[in-house]
Amino acid sequence: MSKIEDIRKFYARLMAANAASSDPRLEQVFATVPREAFLGPGPWTIVAGSGRVTTPSADPAHIYQNVLVALDADKGINNGEPFLHAMWIGKLAPKPGEAVTHVGAGTGYYSAVLARLVSPGGTVTAFELEGRLADLARKNLEIYGNATVIHGDAVTRPLPPSDIIYVNAGVVAPPVGWLKALRPGGRMIFPWRPSERVPLAVMVTRTEKGFACDPFMRSWFIPCIGASVADLAAKIPTPEQATRSRSIWLTQHKAPDRTATAIFGDVWFSTKDVRAKPGS
Structure with missing residues (x-):
């Protein structure tokens, strides 16, 4: 075994341990997807604090x-914290055959990880x-036959x-x-960022009764252009209200009620748990 293969294997073991995932494929995928292939030629710039x-x-x-x-230091774009992504991907539990949409793919490293985890039969969009990062992602992901890169705005374009x-x-x-x-x-x-005081990661699951949500950790990402500024009519949650949110609703299906913790135009958050049994 070469030195770099040994290092990758240990890195992958750390990723899997941090993710606490029951899927043994997670470690295998992190060991076989070469991170350096998505970073451009070294030496590399490491973001350390400020x-x-x-x-x-x-x-x-x-x-x-x-x-x-760093992928674009001037714009604050980086390759992402591996521990965080390993945990998030483990929480999502991708399965073979599933269709994934990755918003904000950068140069494609975590897209490649996801592409491996949904193989065979699955796809990643x-x-x-x-534009520069999309071009690099397209080249980097050419060997992953189930990944497609779209240079475009995921806020205004329909997702598959x-x-x-x-x-x-x-x-x-x-x-x-x-x-x-x-x-x-x-x-x-x-990453939910309704205000500077509320940087949370949120897991959403579509159930028969609606969209369940689980704010599960603090998190900070660069803003999503076109979806990162609240309008003046929005109801901005306090940190405590944000962490108590348990479901997301579309106003076209249900008007905001007294359970609302946050309201943003056509979407609102509620303390109502759509997974709770009646009477609980």
Whole structure:
């Protein structure tokens, strides 16, 4: 075994342990998808707090750690924190045959991980708004026959019917189109940023009774263009209200009521748990 293969295997073991996933494929996929192939030639710029550090060489060993690697430092775009993504992907539990939509794919690293996890039979549609990054993602994902890159705006363009929607840009609320694109039983994770005081990651599951939501950790991502600014009529939640949200509703189906924790145009959040049994 070469040094880099050994390093990748240990990195993958750390990812799987942090994800606490019951799917053994998660470790295998992180061990076999080469992160350096999605970062451009080294040395690489590592984002460390409010500063930056350059790796001492182009040895890929430097980036098989839980570090943020800059993709476009001027715009604050990075490759993402591996521990966080491993945990989120593990929480989504992708299965072979499922259709994934990845919003904010960057250069495609986590799109590739998802593509492997939904194989055989599954697909990944990766949206990236930045043209240069979309071009790189398209090249990087050529060897993954089940991944397609779209250079476009996932907020205004319709998403394909999806079992999983994986969002890597902060929104004040998920657009109606995203919720409608979820198939029954479909899952979505998105960074919820209704205000500076509320940076949360939210898991949404489409059930028979509606969209269940679970704010499960603090999280910060760059804003999603077109969906990151609330209008003046919005009801902005306090941090406590945001963490108590248990469902998301479309106003066309149900008007906001006293359970509302946040209201953003056509979408509102509620303390009502659509998965709760009657009388509980």
